[in-house]
Amino acid sequence: MRPTKCTVARAMFGFLVGAGTVAVMADEAGARTRFDGLWSVSIVTERGNCERGYRYPVAIVNGVVQHASNEGDASFSIAGRVVTSGAVSVSVRRGDQFAQGSGRLNVSAGEGRWVSPTSGCAGHWIAQRRDGGYGSYR
Secondary structure (H helix, E strand, O other): OOOOHHHHHHHHOOOOOOOOOOOOOHHHHOOOOOOOEEEEEEEEEEEOOOOOEEEEEEEEEOOEEEEOOOOOOOOOEEEEEEOOOOEEEEEEEEOOEEEEEEEEEOOOEEEEEEEEOOOOEEEEEEEEEOOOOOOOOO
């Protein structure tokens, strides 16, 4: 089954929803960040033939972007990281489809852009924190 453009856009922001492996430096791997916690991310398609919008629950744990629940969609892979400045970057792959996104978070909200060169879709994302902040998510 070949992935569709819409599935890649959905997975992309699954932005912050997929489970994946991120290589991090040993001294950062166990360090909690001020961005750790539960987030709600809205993804909006501005260009291309992909669905118009999505909303996903997301968790950031030790600066790593992942599913907010243990029931994440394993049909795609994501690698993402938030650094201490709040800059966030993520890449998503499903089959031969690929998308990438970047932006910035503060302790309560964030925004950025995403693009999928393989589907021709692009847009922006907006994130809102849904928990009490630092230290409230495990």
